[in-house]
Amino acid sequence: MLKWKNEILIGIIPALLLFGLYKGTEYLPVILIAVLLIVAFFVVRLQRSGDAIGATGGKSSHKVSEQKPSYLKFDQIGGQDQAKAELMEALDFLIKKEQIAKLGIRPIKGILLTGPPGTGKTLLAKASAHYTNAVFSAASGSEFVEMYVGVGASRIRDMFKQVRLKAQKENKQNAIIFIDEIDVIGGKREGGQQREYDQTLNQLLTEMDGIHTKEEPRILIIAATNRKEMLDSALLRPGRFDRHIEVDLPDKKGRLSILDIHARNKPLSENVNMELIAEQTFGFSGAQLESVLNEAAIYAMRSNADILTKDHLGLAIDKVMMGEKTDREANEEEKVRVAYHELGHAILAEVVRVGSVSQVSLCPRGKALGYVRHNPPADHYLYTKTYIEGQIMIALGGAAAEEIYYGARSTGSRNDFEKAMELVRLMVDSGLTELGIVDIQMVPKKQFMDVNHAILDELMGSTKKILETYMIVFEQSLDVLMKEETLSGEQFRMMMRQIAS
CATH class of the missing domain: 3.40.50.300 (P-loop containing nucleotide triphosphate hydrolases)
Known part of the structure; x- marks a missing residue:
């Protein structure tokens, strides 16, 4: 019955339209209104359909993803x-x-x-x-x-x-x-x-x-x-x-466990000591440790090596810490300044904690024109005033070396000063300054800056005095750095021992 009604309706509508044309009826306004109504109908329908999909979690891109546990234990x-x-x-x-x-x-x-x-x-x-x-x-x-x-x-x-x-x-x-x-x-x-x-x-x-x-x-x-x-x-x-x-950053034992897990499917050389890698990656998260092994495998592939060596892992640690090597070429004058700057950091690091320098490099990485890679200390979570002051002096070592050799600093010390001021703030927070036990938020800004300047000026003076006793190390290390662009920790310590003897 419905089929016959549809056929009759289909036949009547064209007949009425033809009759209207015969009588001279204007259909243009009617057609325009009909088109607008049809468009509006479909727009509303699509909008309701989209809202329904989004609300019910259907085929929308916002659907809450349901995943299998992937049998992870x-x-x-x-x-x-x-x-x-x-x-x-x-x-x-x-x-x-x-x-x-x-x-x-x-x-x-x-x-x-x-x-x-x-x-x-x-x-x-x-x-x-x-x-x-x-x-x-x-x-x-x-x-x-x-x-x-x-x-x-x-x-x-x-x-x-x-x-x-x-x-x-x-x-x-x-x-x-x-x-x-x-x-x-x-x-x-x-x-x-x-x-x-x-x-x-x-x-x-x-x-x-x-x-x-x-x-x-x-x-x-x-x-x-x-x-x-x-x-x-x-x-x-x-x-x-x-x-x-x-869920905090892993300690040395945890880092070693993570490294062992991610090294299972990678061919390692016999000279790779995972305990040493765990020591050098102090402060790394699990994701960064996975990235170290992955980047080491990439370096091995670039050098057409079949196994991962300690050199590949060393390069990978540098990349995760500071970024990939850049193509920036510093001129000779800048290169010498950078060398003095990094040697200043390295000398103070060895004075404060013997055996702490792993490598001094002039290879640009990330935004740095050079860097000193340190052997991280054993995991510890309490810091004394003496320890913090030593870390501040290491941070100031680069600027102090520039002042000794050039009489002025450069913008390369900006990050070092930021780190030094963070350490001063830690001392104030911990009640290790002349202010005593205070809430740093309640300390007037001028009073805090006075304490900050006093501490940094005193430690900068001490840093310069130490560096002035190692002028020969600067000169000997500079020759190696300018030729090789890298200086290993062992080479550097041999030069330091010659001065001590």
Whole structure:
């Protein structure tokens, strides 16, 4: 019946149009209005379709990504023994349900991983999914940020809904949602105008409060940030993110473990000492350590070598620390000035801590025209006044050498002075100056600058006196540097020992 009605309608419309033309009717305005209505209809339809896809997490690019754990295990992650132990203890609350019920323990709802970039927070979250045999869903905080009010909150709701459905489908009792860079949506709420971020955060707080102990599947939220201080207090309270786990830079033992993991698929020369590499990479994150081995393999490929040698690894450490070699060619006068500058740093470093210089180089890297690579000290976390003053003198060594030989400094000392002033600020913060124990924020700027100038002027004078006793080392080292462009730590120490004897 419907088919006959459509055919009759198709036949009548052309007939009416022809009859109107015969009578002289103007159809142009009618046609224009009809075209505008049709265009408006399709625009509204497309907009509604796009909003529906974005809100439901369909084919939109903002869909919360659901990933498999990739069978990553905790023993495949090196350098974070303390963080792994804390995390595994927290995850046991999902696994050992009978024990926690017996003791009346409330299950943990959220775990916050904090620490510098590249320390393995995402890897720990993936390993958590494998450890608990849970459904794993990952998202970044930026995926919930939109200019349209309510869209972020809708995506939070849909993310929890999708995870529950997936866990039921796979017949799993636990699910883990990992939100990276949570500070994007979890920042402190301020009074005044309501923001899209606030609505998204409010929805996340609501979803976390709705996680009951008897509800299955049980959902655990793991979030990561390197800016914990920016998070809203409502997120950090017990009952939401119950555990705050610090994922810090690895110590020497941790660095060695990470290096061994990433070296498994790389052919290493017998002369490679991984313990020495772990010592030289003090302050490196896990991501930087992986990059060291990767860059070393690239250097080996460039030199058509079949194995990675200690020279390749040394070049890789320099690249990760300071950047790739540049093509900038300094003129002879600048090159001599740079050599004196770097030798000033090196001499002070050896005086303050014997055996600390690994290499002095005039090869430009990154923005530096030359550099001194140091053998890092043993890991320690407490600094005395004497130690900090020694580090300040090392930083001032380059400028002091320029003043001795040229009577004036250059702009090459800018970064050295910034480092020196940071160390002075650390001394003030720690109560190691004449100001005593103070809050640096409450110290008048002029008073702080007076103390800063007094300390730096005194240490600059001491630095110059030390350098003036090693003038022969300057002259001997300069000849080698100008010819070879690099001076090894052993060569440099031989020259220093000649003066001492």
